[in-house]
Amino acid sequence: MGTRFKDFLGEQAKKDLKRTSVPVAILKKGKIKVGGQTYCNLSSNDYLGFSSHPDLCATLKNGADIASSSSASPLITGYTNLHKKLERAISRLKNKPAALIFSSGWQTNVGVIDSLVTKGDAIFCDRLSHASIIDGCRLSGARMFRFRHNNLDHLKTLLQKHRNHYKEALIITESVFSMEGDLAPLQQIADLKNKYKCLLMVDEAHATGLFGENGSGVVDKFKVHNEVDIIMGTFSKALAGLGGYIATSKTLRDYLLNSCRSYIFSTSLPPSIVLGNTRSIELLVKEHRRATSLLENASWLRSELKNDGFTVMGTSQIIPIIFRTPKKAIDISKKLKKRGWWVVPVRPPTVPKGSSRLRISLSYDHSRSQLNRFRDDLVRNI
Ligand SMILES: *Cc1c(COP(=O)(O)O)cnc(C)c1O
Numbered sequence: 358m359g360t361r362f363k364d365f366l367g368e369q370a371k372k373d374l375k376r377t378s379v380p381v382a383i384l385k386k387g388k389i390k391v392g393g394q395t396y397c398n399l400s401s402n403d404y405l406g407f408s409s410h411p412d413l414c415a416t417l418k419n420g421a422d423i424a425s426s427s428s429a430s431p432l433i434t435g436y437t438n439l440h441k442k443l444e445r446a447i448s449r450l451k452n453k454p455a456a457l458i459f460s461s462g463w464q465t466n467v468g469v470i471d472s473l474v475t476k477g478d479a480i481f482c483d484r485l486s487h488a489s490i491i492d493g494c495r496l497s498g499a500r501m502f503r504f505r506h507n508n509l510d511h512l513k514t515l516l517q518k519h520r521n522h523y524k525e526a527l528i529i530t531e532s533v534f535s536m537e538g539d540l541a542p543l544q545q546i547a548d549l550k551n552k553y554k555c556l557l558m559v560d561e562a563h564a565t566g567l568f569g570e571n572g573s574g575v576v577d578k579f580k581v582h583n584e585v586d587i588i589m590g591t592f593s594k595a596l597a598g599l600g601g602y603i604a605t606s607k608t609l610r611d612y613l614l615n616s617c618r619s620y621i622f623s624t625s626l627p628p629s630i631v632l633g634n635t636r637s638i639e640l641l642v643k644e645h646r647r648a649t650s651l652l653e654n655a656s657w658l659r660s661e662l663k664n665d666g667f668t669v670m671g672t673s674q675i676i677p678i679i680f681r682t683p684k685k686a687i688d689i690s691k692k693l694k695k696r697g698w699w700v701v702p703v704r705p706p707t708v709p710k711g712s713s714r715l716r717i718s719l720s721y722d723h724s725r726s727q728l729n730r731f732r733d734d735l736v737r738n739i
Pocket residue numbers: 461462463464466487489531535560562563591592593599600601
């Protein structure tokens with residue numbers, strides 16, 4: 358292999374794109390400790406502050422009394438009555454007849470997409486889709502058409518031109534985009550799905566817990582349950598647990614149970630995690646005010662930053678602030694760190710060239726006055 362790996366790292370460093378992993382200590386209330394310093398964490402996906410919720414942590418501890426592991430894949434003996442109960446909770450939350458639980462969101466997307474379509478089929482997916490969606494598409498062998506982000510005209514053009522040349526077709530989008538913080542126009546996408554006779558899959562990783570009734574998601578907000586064939590999501594973000602899921606029809610659940618390799622050949626989640634995930638869904642209903650308060654804070658901060666002259670995107674709890682170069686994003690993130698704010702710069706290839714950004718993800722744990730201090734520090738360091 359010669360010097361391939363070293364050369365790659367050298368190239369990345371030259372372009373300000375080299376990544377490192379930094380060990381972090383998790384503190385309560387949206388704070389972390391890194392290298393002896395305490396920071397307010399503006400980069401986590403713990404949107405509702407559930408990761409330090411006493412009820413949830415107690416549930417996880419109790420679960421560990423049952424067993425430390427499920428000790429098998431689901432079709433052997435890893436599917437327990439606890440897993441079944443969690444499926445029911447998801448299917449109720451998502452308003453779909455059936456659900457299937459996976460060990461991670463990543464595994465869910467890769468396995469489900471690979472299982473749904475194959476060579477001779479087509480996939481139409483948003484160009485800014487998460488890596489796990491892209492990898493699932495590639496693995497499936499289906500022909501992939503990527504439409505410009507949230508661009509209905511482009512999606513329509515691609516469907517008009519190509520749909521008829523393929524057997525089955527699958528449209529995939531996220532409902533809240535993780536790097537843009539914006540919502541997909543699901544009603545219009547659902548119309549196109551009907552018109553062009555496609556399956557529709559929606560990834561609600563960043564929407565679950567926040568939008569729609571009881572945090573069901575954007576599919577619920579726009580009332581398109583019937584048009585969305587597969588609602589996908591993860592327990593690892595607002596629900597502060599681990600694992601992925603889909604909510605779908607009984608037929609598709611059975612089909613995936615019989616064909617989806619990432620489901621069949623991977624150990625199911627342990628009892629503690631399954632109980633925790635189930636508890637989180639109960640907490641969504643009980644403490645929905647957390648979502649309301651978070652979204653209010655987010656829209657407040659977004660409009661303040663716009664007034665301050667920043668290029669700010671999105672309409673959710675995720676607030677990307679755009680800087681033209683990776684270097685600028687890195688510099689500002691460093692300055693903010695000195696002031697006690699942990700904000701990770703996001704650079705290509707995670708986001709398109711020329712749109713390096715600070716991606717602020719807000720949590721229920723952040724108070725309005727804290728966010729106001731953050732805003733002051735940002736303005737002062739520009
Ligand atoms: C995080 C994420 C996933 C993967 O979920 P994990 O449970 O973290 O593996 C899938 N899709 C989107 C859009 C995500 O943001």
